[in-house]
Amino acid sequence: MSKMYKIALPDGSVREMPEGSTPGDVAAAIGPGLAKAALAARVDGELRDLNRPFDGDASLALITARDEKDALELFRHDYAHVLAEAAQNLFPGTQITFGPATDDGFYYDFAPAPGRGMFTEEELPLIEAEMRRVIARDEPLVREEWAREDVRAFFVKQGETYKADWVMELPEGEAITMYRSGQGDGKWMDLCRGPHLPSTGKLDPAAFKLTRVSGAYWRGDQANTMLSRIYGTAWLNKKQLEAHLVRLEEAAKRDHRRIGQEMDLFHLQAEAHGSVFWHPKGFILWRALEAYMRRRLDAAGYDEVKTPQLMDARQWEKSGHWGKYRENMFVVPDEIPNIDDDAQVLSGTGDLMALKPMNCPAHVLIFKQGITSYRDLPIRMAEFGCCHRNEPHGALHGIMRVRQFTQDDAHIFVREDQLIDEVRDFCDLLDSVYQDLGFDSYAIKLALRPDKRFGSDAMWDWSEQSLRDAVKASGRDTEAYGWEELPGEGAFYAPKLEFHLTDAIGRTWQVGTIQTDTVLPERLDASYIGEDGARHRPVMLHRAILGTFERFIGILIEHHAGRFPLWLSPVQAVVATIVSDADDYAHDVVAKLKAAGLRVEGDLRNEKINYKVREHSLAKVPLLLVVGKREAEEGTVAIRRLGSDEHQKVMGLDEAIAMMAGEAVPPDLR
Numbered sequence: 001m002s003k004m005y006k007i008a009l010p011d012g013s014v015r016e017m018p019e020g021s022t023p024g025d026v027a028a029a030i031g032p033g034l035a036k037a038a039l040a041a042r043v044d045g046e047l048r049d050l051n052r053p054f055d056g057d058a059s060l061a062l063i064t065a066r067d068e069k070d071a072l073e074l075f076r077h078d079y080a081h082v083l084a085e086a087a088q089n090l091f092p093g094t095q096i097t098f099g100p101a102t103d104d105g106f107y108y109d110f111a112p113a114p115g116r117g118m119f120t121e122e123e124l125p126l127i128e129a130e131m132r133r134v135i136a137r138d139e140p141l142v143r144e145e146w147a148r149e150d151v152r153a154f155f156v157k158q159g160e161t162y163k164a165d166w167v168m169e170l171p172e173g174e175a176i177t178m179y180r181s182g183q184g185d186g187k188w189m190d191l192c193r194g195p196h197l198p199s200t201g202k203l204d205p206a207a208f209k210l211t212r213v214s215g216a217y218w219r220g221d222q223a224n225t226m227l228s229r230i231y232g233t234a235w236l237n238k239k240q241l242e243a244h245l246v247r248l249e250e251a252a253k254r255d256h257r258r259i260g261q262e263m264d265l266f267h268l269q270a271e272a273h274g275s276v277f278w279h280p281k282g283f284i285l286w287r288a289l290e291a292y293m294r295r296r297l298d299a300a301g302y303d304e305v306k307t308p309q310l311m312d313a314r315q316w317e318k319s320g321h322w323g324k325y326r327e328n329m330f331v332v333p334d335e336i337p338n339i340d341d342d343a344q345v346l347s348g349t350g351d352l353m354a355l356k357p358m359n360c361p362a363h364v365l366i367f368k369q370g371i372t373s374y375r376d377l378p379i380r381m382a383e384f385g386c387c388h389r390n391e392p393h394g395a396l397h398g399i400m401r402v403r404q405f406t407q408d409d410a411h412i413f414v415r416e417d418q419l420i421d422e423v424r425d426f427c428d429l430l431d432s433v434y435q436d437l438g439f440d441s442y443a444i445k446l447a448l449r450p451d452k453r454f455g456s457d458a459m460w461d462w463s464e465q466s467l468r469d470a471v472k473a474s475g476r477d478t479e480a481y482g483w484e485e486l487p488g489e490g491a492f493y494a495p496k497l498e499f500h501l502t503d504a505i506g507r508t509w510q511v512g513t514i515q516t517d518t519v520l521p522e523r524l525d526a527s528y529i530g531e532d533g534a535r536h537r538p539v540m541l542h543r544a545i546l547g548t549f550e551r552f553i554g555i556l557i558e559h560h561a562g563r564f565p566l567w568l569s570p571v572q573a574v575v576a577t578i579v580s581d582a583d584d585y586a587h588d589v590v591a592k593l594k595a596a597g598l599r600v601e602g603d604l605r606n607e608k609i610n611y612k613v614r615e616h617s618l619a620k621v622p623l624l625l626v627v628g629k630r631e632a633e634e635g636t637v638a639i640r641r642l643g644s645d646e647h648q649k650v651m652g653l654d655e656a657i658a659m660m661a662g663e664a665v666p667p668d669l670r
Helices: 023-030 032-037 068-090 121-136 148-158 161-167 238-253 256-262 280-299 313-319 321-328 342-349 360-367 416-436 457-473 519-523 549-560 580-595 609-618 629-634 653-663
Strands: 004-008 014-018 040-043 046-048 058-063 105-111 141-146 176-181 188-191 208-217 226-234 310-312 331-333 352-355 379-388 404-414 442-447 484-486 496-502 508-517 539-548 573-577 600-603 623-627 636-641 649-652
Touching (some): 023 040, 040 068, 058 068, 068 105, 148 176, 280 379, 280 416, 313 352, 313 519, 360 519, 404 549, 457 508, 508 519, 539 549, 580 623, 580 629, 580 653, 609 623, 629 636, 636 653, 649 653
Parallel strands (some): 004 058, 442 484, 573 600, 573 623
Antiparallel strands (some): 004 014, 040 058, 141 176, 208 226, 331 352, 379 404, 404 539, 442 496, 496 508, 508 539, 636 649
C-alpha cells in the first residue's frame, strides 16, 4: 500500500493523496474545471510546477489566471523560454544565455551564430511567427534534475559555452534543474530554476509582442562579450496586451524628453554626459518646485543646511559607502597625482577625495558639532543636496536617471521613543505634498533586510517592526495603500519604506523613502546626552519625498503631459495680438499681469492668430489672452485655456487678472 500525504487546502480542508501525486492531481480530483484552469501551485508557500510531485505532507494553493501577479510572472518567464527556442530554431548556432521576466514582459540574451551579426528589429516578426508555432505545438514543459557535470557535458556537446561555464559556478551539491520542451531529436532544453507552466499551449499566442533589440554585455560586465538582447511584452490575454500597447503609445506622447524640448525646458548633450542643461523656462519650473518644498519643510520644523561636494575617501570608508559605492563614485586625488591604489590611500599614505554620492555622512558630521541633549531631539536636517554617481552610460535615461542630481534630502535624528511619531508625521507630510502635485494614488512597501548588510539581527528586527508600527499608526497599512513587504530589498544599513506613485496613465514610480538607520550613527560615532547623563546613539531617519528634482520633474512632465497646474507652469500666460493696432494695449496687459506676479509673455508677431494659438498650445502655455482692436477699446481680453473644449471667454482685464492671480497661488499658500 502506497504512503499517503495530507494536503491542506486554503479553505481549511485536507485531502489525502498517494505518494507521487502532484498539485495537478489534486486539481483534477477537485474538478475538471480547476484542472484546466490551474497553471502552477504554491506548496508550503513556494511556487512550483503543477506536475512536480509532493515531498510529503504540505499546504497547497493552486495558481490560476485569477492570481494575476503569479500568473503574469509565470507567463512572462515561459514566453522568454519560447523566444529562446524560436531563435535557435530559426538561426542554428545561436547560443542562449539568460532570459528573465520583467515588469511588463521579458527579454532573452543571445550570442549570435558565428558569421551572423546581432539580431535586428526587422527580424522580430519572423521570430514572433516561430514563437506562435512553438506555442501551437503545446509541448509539455518537463522539469528534470541533473548532475552538474552532466549539464556541463550536455551544453558543451551543443556548443553552448555560456551555459556550460555558468553551471559550473553554481554551488556544488545544489540540485540543478533542466526544463525540456518536446521529445526525442526535436526536444529543446534550457538550464532554469523554474517553475513553468504545464505546457507551451497554456500561453496565449495573441498576448505577446516582441518590442525591440539592443546590446547587452554578458553578465552585465563591459569587459565581457556583447550579446544581442531581444525584449518583449507579454500578458495573460490579448485584451491586456492591447491595453498595454495603448499605454505605451500614450507614454510615447508624454515622453519628458520630447515635451521638454517642445517647452524649451532643458537639453542634454555629450559634453556633460548624464547631466542636465536647464534652460530659463525649465529652471523657473525647478525654482517653483524648490520654493514649494522649502516652505513645506520650514512649516514642518526642518533646518536647512548645505554641505561640501568633496569629502575625504577615509570618511566614505568609515561610513561603509566606499565598499558599497566605490565603483559609482567620482574620485579625484587631493594634490597627489598618479594615485591608483585605494588601499594605500585608506591606510593613510595617500589622499583621495570623492564627490559625494549622497548627503548622509555630511549630515552626521554637522550633528556631531557640539553637544546634543535628548531635549534637542528630534533634529530635522534638510538639504537640497547636489550629488554625483558614476552611472554606466547605458543606464542613463533623459533626466530620469543622470549622474549629477539634486535630492530633496533630509535626515532626522531621533530617540527610539520618538521614531513612530516621526515616521507617521513624515507619511502625513508626504501624502499632502503628493496631493498638491497632482498625484492621488500611491502604494507603500516595506523593504526588508538584504542578505549582505551591516548591523545585528536584533537591530534589524527592531527597525523593521518600528516601520510597521509607524505605518499602522498612520492608518496606511491597508490594501488601499497597496501595503506590501519586500524581502531582501532593504539598503545595506537599514530597512525602508518605499512610496510608489501612480501616474495619469497607470505607471508606478518609486520616489519617496524613509529608512531607520542605527548603523551609520554607530560607524560615525554620533551620540547625544540622555536624561541619565550617559551617551546614547540616535536613530537616523533617511528620508526623501521627491527623491531627486531631476527625476521628479521628469515624472511631473509625463504625468501632466506638460500641462502643469498654473502655479508650476514656467509661462503661465501669453498675450497674443490679432492686429498690430492692439500692440500698445498688449504691452499694457503684459505689464499689469507681471505686476500681479504672473509669469507672462507677449506675442506681437505679424502672424495669423491661429498660427499663434497652435504654437503656444504645443508649448503647453495654460492661458492664451487674445487681444484685438475691440478688446483694446473695451479694456477686455479673450481667454483661451489649454486643452479646454470651451470657446474663448471674454473678461474685463481687472477681472481676468484677479482670476489668474488666484489660480497661480501654490496650494500650500491658499
